[in-house]
Amino acid sequence: MHVTHRIVSKRQLSEEVFRMEIEAPYIAQERKAGQFVIVQYDQEYSERIPLTIADADPDRGTITLIFQTVGASTHRLALKEPGDEVIVLGPLGNPTHIENFGWAVCVGGGIGLAPLYPIARALKDAGNRLTVISGARTRDLLIMQEELAAVADEHIVVTDDGSFGRKALVTAPLEELCRRTPPPDIVVAIGPPIMMKFCAQTTRPFGVKTLVSLNTIMIDGTGMCGGCRVTVGDKVKFVCVDGPEFDGHLVDWDNMLSRLGAYRQQEQTAHEQCHLEMQLRTLQEERS
Amino acid sequence: MTHRTDMNMDPASLELAKWRSTPLTPRTRLQIPAQDMPCQDPAVRRANMQEVALGYTPAQAMLEAERCLQCKNAPCIAGCPVRVDIPAFIGKIKEGDFLEAARIIKRTNLLPSICGRVCPQEKQCQEPCTVGKALGGVEKAVQIGRLERFVADYERAQGAVDIPRVPASTGKRVAIVGAGPAGLTCAADVRREGHEVTIFEAFHKVGGVMVYGIPEFRLPKALVAAEAQVLETMGVSFELSFLVGRTRPLLSLLQKDGFDAVFIGTGAGLPKFMDIPGENLVGVFSANEYLTRANLMKAYERGKAGTPIYPSRRVAVLGGGNVAMDAARMALRLGAEEVRVLYRRTRDEMPARAEEVEHAMEEGIIFDFLKSPTRVLGDDTGRVAALEVLSYELGEPDESGRRRPVPIRGSETIIPFDTVIVAIGNESNPLISRTTPELKVDRHGHILVDERQKTSIERVYAGGDIVLGSATVILAMGEGRRAAAAINEILQ
Ligand SMILES: Cc1cc2nc3c(=O)[nH]c(=O)nc-3n(C[C@H](O)[C@H](O)[C@H](O)COP(=O)(O)OP(=O)(O)OC[C@H]3O[C@@H](n4cnc5c(N)ncnc54)[C@H](O)[C@@H]3O)c2cc1C
Ligand code: FES
Numbered sequence: 201m202h203v204t205h206r207i208v209s210k211r212q213l214s215e216e217v218f219r220m221e222i223e224a225p226y227i228a229q230e231r232k233a234g235q236f237v238i239v240q241y242d243q244e245y246s247e248r249i250p251l252t253i254a255d256a257d258p259d260r261g262t263i264t265l266i267f268q269t270v271g272a273s274t275h276r277l278a279l280k281e282p283g284d285e286v287i288v289l290g291p292l293g294n295p296t297h298i299e300n301f302g303w304a305v306c307v308g309g310g311i312g313l314a315p316l317y318p319i320a321r322a323l324k325d326a327g328n329r330l331t332v333i334s335g336a337r338t339r340d341l342l343i344m345q346e347e348l349a350a351v352a353d354e355h356i357v358v359t360d361d362g363s364f365g366r367k368a369l370v371t372a373p374l375e376e377l378c379r380r381t382p383p384p385d386i387v388v389a390i391g392p393p394i395m396m397k398f399c400a401q402t403t404r405p406f407g408v409k410t411l412v413s414l415n416t417i418m419i420d421g422t423g424m425c426g427g428c429r430v431t432v433g434d435k436v437k438f439v440c441v442d443g444p445e446f447d448g449h450l451v452d453w454d455n456m457l458s459r460l461g462a463y464r465q466q467e468q469t470a471h472e473q474c475h476l477e478m479q480l481r482t483l484q485e486e487r488s
Numbered sequence: 489m490t491h492r493t494d495m496n497m498d499p500a501s502l503e504l505a506k507w508r509s510t511p512l513t514p515r516t517r518l519q520i521p522a523q524d525m526p527c528q529d530p531a532v533r534r535a536n537m538q539e540v541a542l543g544y545t546p547a548q549a550m551l552e553a554e555r556c557l558q559c560k561n562a563p564c565i566a567g568c569p570v571r572v573d574i575p576a577f578i579g580k581i582k583e584g585d586f587l588e589a590a591r592i593i594k595r596t597n598l599l600p601s602i603c604g605r606v607c608p609q610e611k612q613c614q615e616p617c618t619v620g621k622a623l624g625g626v627e628k629a630v631q632i633g634r635l636e637r638f639v640a641d642y643e644r645a646q647g648a649v650d651i652p653r654v655p656a657s658t659g660k661r662v663a664i665v666g667a668g669p670a671g672l673t674c675a676a677d678v679r680r681e682g683h684e685v686t687i688f689e690a691f692h693k694v695g696g697v698m699v700y701g702i703p704e705f706r707l708p709k710a711l712v713a714a715e716a717q718v719l720e721t722m723g724v725s726f727e728l729s730f731l732v733g734r735t736r737p738l739l740s741l742l743q744k745d746g747f748d749a750v751f752i753g754t755g756a757g758l759p760k761f762m763d764i765p766g767e768n769l770v771g772v773f774s775a776n777e778y779l780t781r782a783n784l785m786k787a788y789e790r791g792k793a794g795t796p797i798y799p800s801r802r803v804a805v806l807g808g809g810n811v812a813m814d815a816a817r818m819a820l821r822l823g824a825e826e827v828r829v830l831y832r833r834t835r836d837e838m839p840a841r842a843e844e845v846e847h848a849m850e851e852g853i854i855f856d857f858l859k860s861p862t863r864v865l866g867d868d869t870g871r872v873a874a875l876e877v878l879s880y881e882l883g884e885p886d887e888s889g890r891r892r893p894v895p896i897r898g899s900e901t902i903i904p905f906d907t908v909i910v911a912i913g914n915e916s917n918p919l920i921s922r923t924t925p926e927l928k929v930d931r932h933g934h935i936l937v938d939e940r941q942k943t944s945i946e947r948v949y950a951g952g953d954i955v956l957g958s959a960t961v962i963l964a965m966g967e968g969r970r971a972a973a974a975i976n977e978i979l980q
Contacts, residue, residue: 201716201726203692226735240729243692245786247794273794287692289729419785419795422690422731423917424757425777431768436761441919455768458870462770466796 203243204285208262214340216268217311218278219254225261227253227290233298233318234413234445237290238421239265241280246287247273250418250440252315252390253291254344263288266314266343271467292421293444296411300327302385305377306352307333307370307399309391313344315413316390317351323388324351331356331377331384335370335391339363370395371402378406386411389448393457400448412448414439417460430456501547507554514557518619522628523552525843530850534820537704537788540847541605546586549638553581555619556630563616564632569962570596570969574613574632581635590643591650593636598673598965601644601711604637606702606810607962608841627842644714651721655682660979663688663747665732665920668696670753670952670964670971672719677972678751679722683979686747687719688730693784696755697953698961700784701776703814705821706844709783733923742947749975752935752943752950753968756914756958762806766864767910771798771872775807775815775911782818800907803827804875806861807911808838813845815909816853824907827853832860832880832893858882858893862900864908874904914958932957941971949975 208221231253240246255264269275296319304323308316313334324330332352336342337360349355356373357365377384387410389399396412403410416428416439423441430437433450507520526542533540556578564574572593580589593600613632620629643649660683664671667689679685693699694716732738741747759774761767781787785795803824805816808831816827834857863876879899882891916933928936928944935950937943943950951967953959
C-alpha cells in the first residue's frame, strides 16, 4: 500500500519554526496559492494536522511546509528527519481568487507569513501593486522576509517588542494604508485568528474588502465531518471545502475563537507530556 | 477463540444431540428455539471497546441451522440484496461442512464476516423467512446473519480463506475511487478478470465507513484489514491519502494516467445538521466527526492517540438510525455518565438494526421518544449547556403509512447537556462532482447512473452511497459488483 511521502529536507528557521520539503509530485503539480495539506506523522495514532502549502516545485516534485511547534502533534512532526516518511493529503481547500485588483495589501503575522507568500506572489504576478505588512512577536519569528521583500513594492515590518522594524501591531500600518486615497482595493490577512479578527475590524470602517484564511480545527479536510464549520454572514460554512478564505467582515469571530479552544485543556496536557518526553529523550541521549 | 474449541463442553451440543435423536420433521424443527447470540455482559462491555457479540459455537450454529426448513421457494434468497443461496449454505452447516458453507456465500457475497455483523437482516433475508412467519415474529426467524458470521469467522480462524485466482494480466487498467464496500467489491471483481486495479482512497486507512464510522465494538477493524489484505494478495494496488478531484482530477486518470475505466464509490459523507440556533456551539458534533475521532483516529486510546475527544458527561444524541446508536454507545464507552437518544418518532419507526437498539438499551442508553430539540443553549464561554426540547405525538399516517409526528404546542422543556451529537443522516459529498462538471448528479448530489451503473461520462461508473444516498454495506457491495460486471464487459 502506498501511503507515505519522503521528507527531502528540513531546516529550523527559529526556535519554534520549521521548514520541511516533502516529495509529493501530484500535489506539487496541482496545488495553487491558498491551498493546504493535511499531514500525519504516522498511520496509527497521529492527529491530522492542516498546514498551508508555503511553496511547491513541480519539476522537483516537492512541496514546502512551514510550521510552528504549537502542540504535541507539531512537535512530533518536527522530530522527523530527512529520509523519514510522513502522510500528506492534498491539495485541499479552494485556491485564492487571484486577479488584478489594483492595489493589494498582504498582511502576515508570525507563521502566517508562510502561507501569505504564495498569495502575495500570485497577486504580484497578476499585475497588482503590492504592499506587504510583516508582523511577529519578535525578530526571531519573522520568516520569509527575503522572499516577501522580493515581491513587494512596499514592505512594512513590525514587531510587538520593537526588536526589528517598527514597534507596533500590524493593524497600525494597516489603518494608515486604509487612510490613503484611494485606499487599498483588497487586503489579505493571514495569521493568528485574533490578528485576523482585528485586521477585519480595522478595514471595516473603510469598506476595504478583506480576505482572511481560517485555520480551524479539522479532521478529514474533505467536507466529511463538519468539525471545521464556522458562521460566515449567517451561513454555516465548512472551512476545508468552502474556504479556507472568507470575507473577514462576515466571519463570526467570537464563535470561531471559542470553537478553536474546544480541546485547549487536553492540548495543554498533551503538549506538556510531549515536552517531558523530549526532555527525557535528551537526557537519555546525553547519558548514552 | 476458546469458546469454539471443545464441542463437548458446549451445552448446545447436548441440545443438538437431543433434537437429532429422532428424525427431524418440519414440525419439530419449528420447536427448536432460536439460538441467542452469546454477548459480553452489558455492565462490562459498556466500559470496553471489544466486540459485543461473541459469535455462535459450532454446536449452536448447527442447532440453529436445523431450524431451517429448506423451503423450495426460498423466500430468504429474494430478501437478500445479493441473492446469497441461503438454504444451500445453511444445509452445509447442518452437515458440519462449514468451509463449504463459506464458499457458497462467497460466490455472491465477498465480505460475509462483515455483512453477518452489520446487515439489517430483520428487514432483508430474515423478514420473509417461513419459520419466523410460522412462529409469528421476525425475531423467531432462522438467524441467517449469525450463521453467515459464524462460517466466515470459522473460515478465517482455520486459515482457510481462499484467495481468488487471478489470471495473467490483460494489460487493461481500472481506477477505483474510494475504498468502502462498493469500491472494494468492484476492485475484487475487476481484478478477478486479470485487469490491473488501483484503489485511490482519501483516508489513510482502507474500509470507508467500516473503519471511520462503525465502531470497533460492532465491527473489529482487524476484519476489515484482513479483507484489504486479501485484495493486496490478489495484486490490487492502493494509493491512500489520495483525494481524487484534488490530488488528481478525475478525468486525468482516464486521459493522462492510462486508466481504461473508473469506478466512483466515494460514499455519502456530508453530514446533515438540524439547522437550529446554537448548533455551532462548542460541544455540538456531527456523528461523523465524533465517530471519526473515536474510531479512525483512535481517540479512545488516550495517551497514545494524537487526536483528542471532547470530555463529556451528559450527552444528547439526535437521531434514530445505526449512526445514532453507534455514537451513543461510543460516548458511553468514552466515559459519559448519561447518554440520551432523542428521536422524533417511536421505537417502531427507528431505522437502526433491531439488535443495536436492544444492545444500546441493555447498556443503559436512555431513549427519549417523540422528542426533538429546537435550540442548543450555551454558557458564557460558548460551550453547550442545555437543549430546548419539544415533545411530539403521533398523528395521522403519512404517505409512507407511518404515523406522522406532530409537535405538541407549548411542550418545550430545557434539559441540561454538555455534548450534542447530531446523527440525522448524511448527504453526498460534492467534491468529485464540483471538480468534474461533466459528471451528472441529481438535486441531492447523487451521481446519476444507468442500470449498469454507468455515469454520464464514458468509461466512468459509480455505485454505493454516492448513488443511493445513505444506504447499507450490502447494497453498496451489490452496486460495486454490478459496475464491475459492466466494466469487465467493456474491457473485453
Ligand atoms: C456510523 C455508521 C453506521 C452504519 N451502520 C451500518 C450497519 O450497521 N449496516 C449497514 O449495512 N450499513 C451501515 N451504515 C451504512 C454503510 O456503512 C454505508 O452504506 C456503506 O459503507 C456505503 O459504502 P460505500 O462504499 O458507498 O461508501 P463508504 O463506505 O462511505 O466509502 C467511501 C470511501 O471513499 C472515500 N472517498 C470519498 N471521496 C473520495 C475522493 N474524492 N477520493 C478518494 N477517496 C474518496 C472515503 O474516504 C471513504 O473511505 C452505517 C453508516 C454509518 C456512518
Ligand atoms: S475538516 Fe471535516 S469537514 Fe472540514
